Amino acid sequence: MTKADIVNEITKKTGIDKVTVLTTVEAFMDTVKETLANEDNVYLRGFGSFVVKKRAQKTARNISKNTTIIIPEHCVPAFKPAKTFTIAVKK
Numbered sequence: 164m165t166k167a168d169i170v171n172e173i174t175k176k177t178g179i180d181k182v183t184v185l186t187t188v189e190a191f192m193d194t195v196k197e198t199l200a201n202e203d204n205v206y207l208r209g210f211g212s213f214v215v216k217k218r219a220q221k222t223a224r225n226i227s228k229n230t231t232i233i234i235p236e237h238c239v240p241a242f243k244p245a246k247t248f249t250i251a252v253k254k
Contacts, residue, residue: 166188169188170184170185170188199215202215202238207245209248210245211244212243213241214242215238215240217237218238218239220234220236221234
């Protein structure tokens with residue numbers, strides 16, 4: 164499902180015009196991105212949590228050059244679904 168499909172579904176279910184729905188969906192995604200960029204988490208009860216996970220520094224190998232490189236500590240975004248979300252998908 165694409166963003167356009169999501170906008171179409173919301174438009175069908177609510178009767179709100181597509182432009183307004185698209186603006187709202189994009190504003191939601193921008194807000195989540197900005198919040199995660201500030202290393203804060205977003206919690207949506209009944210849906211799930213968008214969280215920032217820290218990856219520790221580690222040593223890796225560059226096989227083509229046969230050298231060792233150090234990957235510094237960094238943050239990555241992650242999504243953890245709510246229990247009700249997980250149960251609904253399993254059915």
